[in-house]
Amino acid sequence: MPNLISNQHIIKNRTVVNDDWDLLRLAEGESPHDIALPAGKVIVPLKVWEAQRAVLQSRAELGVWFASDERPEALKGSVNQFAVIAVDFPKFVDGRGYSIAYNLRARLGYTGQLRAVGDVLRDQLFYMQRVGFDAFAPRADRNIHDALKGLTDFSETYQTSWDQKNPLFRRHVRIAQPPEVDIGYGI
DSSP states (O other), X not given: OOEEEEOSEEEETTEEEEOOOEEEEOOTTOOTXXXXXXXXXXXXXXXXXXXXXXXXXXXXXXXXXXXXXXXXXXXXXXXXXXXXXXXXXXXXXOOHHXXXXXXXXXXXXXXXXXXXXXXXXXXXXXXXXXXXXXXXXOOTTSOHHHHHHGGGSOSOOOSOOSSOSSOHHHHSOOOOOOTTSOTTTTO
16 A cells, blocks of 8 residues: 655745645555555656556646656656646755756746655755755654744855856946955955
């Protein structure tokens, strides 16, 4: 029997909100071809979507989630039919989900809710939002209100990303200085 994970709350658009989506995880040995999906808002593994696409395309309230070793190009051409796409972080040190999220937004043009699930901790949230995540399901053993503070850990970013198209040096107004002033002035 598949595992149906229900979060009571998630962080969405920098606010703690009730979560009305369930995340489906296959149990060991289960086949994505044979699994029966419950009614309601469900986020299914990419493998289930690929195996049952013909049946699932008619469902209005369906999301899909990526494992860290899957490629976002698998949804090319159909990415915006999902209200929610989630990316699983199986452990804190696995950063492949950042690339998946960035590619979903920047290369595939995904405009819906992009959710981080799995081993999601406060320390990651600021960087996750930089690559396009706008919803987060922190680990159940962590305080969601404390995790929310992670989105504001830094006030400025140096490099470009999904959320900031210009690097800091292009955003900073430079004032002409006399030659005796240190060249790094104003940065």
